[in-house]
Amino acid sequence: MLYWLTQLLQEQFHGFRVFQYLTFRSILSALTALLVALLCGPMMIRWLRKLQIGQMVRDDGPRSHLSKTGTPTMGGVLLLFAVIISCLLWGDLQQPSLWLALFVMMGFGLIGWVDDYRKLVLKNSKGLPARWKYFWQSVIAIIAIVYLYWNISVPINTQLTVPFFKSYWIELGCIFPLLAYVVIVGSSNAVNLTDGLDGLAIMPIAMVAGALGVFAYATSNVIYAHYLTIPYIPNTGELTIFCTAIMGAGLGFLWYNSYPAEVFMGDVGSLALGASLGIVAILIRQELVLFIMGGLFVIETLSVIIQVGYFKLSGGKRVFRMAPLHHHFELKGWSEPKVIVRFWIITVVFVLCGLATLKLR
Numbered sequence: 001m002l003y004w005l006t007q008l009l010q011e012q013f014h015g016f017r018v019f020q021y022l023t024f025r026s027i028l029s030a031l032t033a034l035l036v037a038l039l040c041g042p043m044m045i046r047w048l049r050k051l052q053i054g055q056m057v058r059d060d061g062p063r064s065h066l067s068k069t070g071t072p073t074m075g076g077v078l079l080l081f082a083v084i085i086s087c088l089l090w091g092d093l094q095q096p097s098l099w100l101a102l103f104v105m106m107g108f109g110l111i112g113w114v115d116d117y118r119k120l121v122l123k124n125s126k127g128l129p130a131r132w133k134y135f136w137q138s139v140i141a142i143i144a145i146v147y148l149y150w151n152i153s154v155p156i157n158t159q160l161t162v163p164f165f166k167s168y169w170i171e172l173g174c175i176f177p178l179l180a181y182v183v184i185v186g187s188s189n190a191v192n193l194t195d196g197l198d199g200l201a202i203m204p205i206a207m208v209a210g211a212l213g214v215f216a217y218a219t220s221n222v223i224y225a226h227y228l229t230i231p232y233i234p235n236t237g238e239l240t241i242f243c244t245a246i247m248g249a250g251l252g253f254l255w256y257n258s259y260p261a262e263v264f265m266g267d268v269g270s271l272a273l274g275a276s277l278g279i280v281a282i283l284i285r286q287e288l289v290l291f292i293m294g295g296l297f298v299i300e301t302l303s304v305i306i307q308v309g310y311f312k313l314s315g316g317k318r319v320f321r322m323a324p325l326h327h328h329f330e331l332k333g334w335s336e337p338k339v340i341v342r343f344w345i346i347t348v349v350f351v352l353c354g355l356a357t358l359k360l361r
Contacts, residue, residue, distance in 0.1 A: 030248035037252025048072035076269020082249035107140035112267030163357035191274030198261035206250030213243030293354035
């Protein structure tokens, strides 16, 4: 909205032309989302406490988590609100890629909200049944994929970019919808599994989103894309606004979500933001780079798959003391802050490796 207004004013006041620069608007997007999260955070926490929407803690988990019982949850609503406001203010609303990213984020956020509402308000410990959760996730993912598949304007949009190799792509063709589905739904649930400790998931989300924003900016610029030998995809630059909004909102939310957390994001936040990372990676054709930068989410997910699979095959034996992996280290004696910070450090390494693929080709 403000971007549209500055377009009208720049003819009379040349100073407003600075708002045409994507880099400047991206900074404003991050700062706006950060301020919205910081300013609205206390009100959101008070509102959740008034409604008695508090965290339910598993009895079979680490004993230290019992003190978290009753901590306000569903704070992900604040995250989504901050991202939406920031994108509406500073994004070019004529670009369909921005609306598609917002659609996926809000759709998965609604699924998470229903799940949280059933668990925390209706006191249904199972929340939204898994089959229905995956069904609606699939519906939203398929709608986004069908739009992408039937609105492809350049051939590169169905090719898989392989990191570390110059000018090497794999033509996906009809396999593209399957890959896109796995990336969106998989990243959503991977982030959801990681969100088990105070601030553990939100910081990696912010870091990966910021790095994807760099890729989105370079991908939409024909000069940078040619120099870096990455796909040039027009009209994806506004995804930088979306990514920086997630980064800013995430940092603002971390102010209240850091140990000891005053609020948790819940499924409404984790499912939505995980799917957001997935759809951005698809739009800029960097699915494998997301796999690298989101390595923490991948490891956490694999730990659950390995634990469940081995438990069934071995007749009750376990590989880890508890899954996801962060609980394993807690039960080994690591303090919660130590697990969180060390996992953040691991994410920094993964994100740097992902950014390195821009030049190491």
